[in-house]
Amino acid sequence: MENTHICNMISFDNTEIAFASKSKKDLQWSYRLFKMIGKPWLVNLGGWFQKVAFALHLPVKGIIKRTIFKQFCGGESIQDCDAKIKHLGSFNIGTILDYSVEGKDSDQDLDSTKDEVIETIKTSKANDDIPFAVFKPTGICRTDLLEKANKGEAQLEGQYAKDWEVVMTRLDDICKAAHEAGVPVFIDAEDSWFQDAIDRMADAMMAKYNKDAAIIYNTIQMYRHDRLEFLKVSHQAAIAGGYILGVKLVRGAYMEKEREKAKEEGYPSPIQPTKEATDKDYDAAVVYMLENIDKIHFCAGTHNEKSSQKLAELMTEHKIDPADKRVYFAQLLGMSDHISFNLAHAGYNVAKYVPYGPVKEVMPYLMRRARENTSVAGQVGRELGLIIKEKKRRRK
């Protein structure tokens, strides 16, 4: 019995499948890049250097585009991403076009981000290799307004109330376009001081557009200690409202920031006390969603091998076919290919976030990816370790 169980388990050890999409030259190139960004001092220096270089209009764009941008981004525009979309598609991996321009606050910029997201929805409609669209709420709403709305939209007054109406129109424009095109859209989760407002936006859109299919997906961050309960409450609301709950499940990306702000402002941290507590709630959420799969369609956004393995196993236990579109796995482009490619090879639904945008504008995103891949205490990082393993295998 135990043996059968092990045989059925999906394995992420197969670097041949993981890197089948990379030529010898590509692999060597990724090796050099991850070796370089493995050095924390170099990443810090690089972060400082790129800011100065852009400020002085030095010609650094080409270098960035040929190195770190090439690893983690699809291109500068939707059309630029074509080759990447096709390439991933040929390995049964979907693309989620993620317009990664951040920190824009003027109405003109927020409108143009909305238009861009609608373009990704239109592109997705015409292309089976793009299963979802995505957007960040701070891409369509000023942060000061979102923070105010978090405390209750009814309390907004004067210009704030007027601006909020404009935001709700932007939101509805995106969700309506997604509904009309039949393209599901993820609403990314952000800092807790915005998230109540985002949750209400997502709930309202799900109630409106998820009657027949999961078109709108909210994101739930399991590093928050209140989110397992939130998932259950959202599920009950979906039952009462007669709609399908769409969930992108993640652990959460802003832990340090959350803890710092809570400490500074003297309120209890919304973050779980330990990684184990986050993992426990993440696992419990997966089980809960599988048990309620008729009403909850979800995507597991994770680079955690165990979580991905466990979900695949639980799908078998719940007699859910790997190709069942109600369950998706997702990773970021340029990371955890051993998870994405092995899952896709075994017939599971997999998609990669493919960030794109002008080089200068996606720098904050790229610097976060670089920092994530710096080595801890001289150890070889996971991505680099896998590349070294595959290089050795190919030499045999």
Ligand SMILES: Cc1cc2nc3c(=O)[nH]c(=O)nc-3n(C[C@H](O)[C@H](O)[C@H](O)COP(=O)(O)OP(=O)(O)OC[C@H]3O[C@@H](n4cnc5c(N)ncnc54)[C@H](O)[C@@H]3O)c2cc1C
């Ligand atoms: C496709 C995709 C979409 C994503 N979308 C979003 C999004 O919309 N919003 C968002 O916030 N994040 C998002 N993320 C990022 C995600 O939340 C995680 O930060 C990242 O994936 C790392 O978690 P993991 O499950 O991959 O891996 P792991 O390495 O297993 O987990 C690391 C995570 O565990 C948690 N953690 C670590 N240490 C502790 C501790 N001491 N106490 C409590 N918790 C701890 C943190 O959340 C940390 O990021 C997305 C990730 C992917 C792959």
